[in-house]
Amino acid sequence: MISFEPTDEEKAFTEVAYKFGGEDIRRSARENEQKGFVHHELIDQVNHLGFLTMEEPESLDGMQLPLISQVQILEALCYGDLGTVQGFPGLGDGASVLRVIGDQQIHEEQRHFVKENSCTIAFAEEVAEEMAQSRLKLTKSNNAYMLHGKSEPVRLGNIATHLIIGIKDDAGETILFWLDKSRNKWEVETCDNRLGLREANIANLSFDEASFSENQIIAKGNNAEKILQLAYTRIYILQAAKQLGLMVAALDYATEYTATRKAFQQPLAKFQGVSFRIAQMVMEIKMVRNHIWQAAKATDDSHSNAEGYALSTMFAAHKGIRFVTDSAVQLLGGHGYVQEYPVEKWMRDAQAQVILYGREREFLTRRGDQILAETEKKVMS
Template identity: 25%
Template sequence: MHGRPEFDLYSLPEEHLALREAIRSLAEKDIEPYAAEVDEDARFPAEAHRALVGSGFHAPHVPDVYGGEGADAVATCIVIEEIARVCASSSLITAVNKLGTMGLMLDGSEELKSVVLPDVARGALASYALSEREAGSDAAAMRTRARLDGDHWVLNGAKAWITNGGESTWYTVMAVTDAAAGPRGISAFMVRSDDHGFTVGPLERKLGIKGSPTAELYFEDCAIPSSRIIGEPGDGFKTALRTLDHTRPTIGAQAVGIAQGALDKTIQYVKERRQFGSAISGFQGVQFMLADMAMKVEAARAMVYTAAARAERGENGLSFISAAAKCFASDTAMQVTTDAVQLFGGAGYTRDFPVERMMRDAKITQIYEGTNQIQRVVMARALLQ
């Protein structure tokens, strides 16, 4: 080998660095000032939604042919990460818009994409409806049904734990169309919020991400045009699994953002907090905790970007890396935010500082889009295939 090699494999391109700078500036100016209030009042972050729609950061993954920004998977992760750094609830606007439309983008007809995606690009929200009260980790046990009646599909059932439920215009809904076929009898549909027979139930009272409403959805003879099916009948469960392979890195990105935000606040605090006549940042015990926190955040970020890049390239066998990125990053977020509260001492346990909110918000990243126990099942199956 002659000459010096160009070690740019792990460097973000200039446009991604510029993107990070832009979204960080917007997040700190237009989202962070409302984050504590959004959490305290458990209200949807309308200010964040306006700012994100105005800048195109609410759904950057939508291809430009449908009026979106056409951002790649890594860029989308950077956007989610930077929003989550100041407000996890607000980051779910971008993250769930991708979750709610990813199946459509992967397997939907051009006719259906042309209806839904431009609407989302203009600012409408999309949600994802897979889980039910008795079908969480065991998603194939769902009871929601859909039957074809002439030129309409008619849905009956209920969905639970739906992020941004009630705020979204579009919902990707999984329902059983052939009960005898098991997972191969599940189909995916796009339901619009004003469809007859569709209603939003009560909101959950949650530990964290209080600014993002989590609701039940009810379908009572909900009739939708036959063109609103994603792919073919029976393709739904396959679409759901492919969707999660592409979107689990976004939850990893959210987790990285929460962890980075907590680390940044902690570094600032320990430099200012004085005990025994000096700043506590001078104590080796504190320094070791900070070093471990930062080390894990960097490792998690690298894994998330790797998973997103592989998804963007359309590689096969994404299940392991997507599950690993989500699992490691969310475990990291929980550990880092817990340590942040510890380093803030008694102040960290109060709502006067943001790290207790970040700790509460971090917990859900270990649960939704598949618990971290399920992620380990996914990883093990991938390894043993």
């Protein structure tokens, strides 16, 4: 448990985010889902308010806010709708990579594209052990690298102008590099997104012997692995905060519904099974929020166990969002599956979010491996 009191500035920014999310985003959520993208007027609004540049480095004209500030704001935005927020263009998860890289390793050409152009970055990483059978392969030939195959589903992949990819080459070395669609070619295969997150432009990216040069490489070997580790620590925390916002929205909607609808001349909320479920949803949300704040603070303070906190946070957030959104649908009964009510969309978006960023078991396994390694190290010393 951590002791935490938001600053006046954080409170003010979060209040703006809650108002914008609860009104503008919530109002346009169904339209965005039907179209499969976020309306440009909403994007202009969110960009004007500064919500697209919170994670971006100051050297790229970003706000470079601490994670502890960002998680509060993202929770507020996603109170409006997770799918819409996941569909905002810009640097996306790639912003965390650029934040970790720092000024020294950002090439001048990359800096130019990010600062001067309308740039949308999709970030794909295929170096984890569970991706050992990935269909995306990287080979080196003389001074050039060749990329072949198809990636896993990538958020914003359908509209990306640039890619940041982390992958092991045929020699087993981790390579982190960036591609520019104006000179590097790839095909986009839009994913079957009937489940949820239709607005997020999720796609598989296909490469047919696509080549890129050494000057497009950001980092290699241990340096690349360290960058990916630190970037994913930040990404997991930010994504968990988004999921928390959706959880709070689902709780509030289900609570209001059960408090105002009656059966047998009394509100649904008075029935024991309903009140128990709402209490469980509240406890789940409080637990996830504490995980997020602890992980965000640890990362901001460069705590040695920040990655472990981030893995625990994502596990808790995945478990929580599935439980809370499913519970909201159940509490509405038959209405929970009707599109006139938002909870069915939130449940579908929650399931798609978990699939996109990894199931709970993956984070639990990785955190368990960390704990065992730490314990073994202590015993051996």
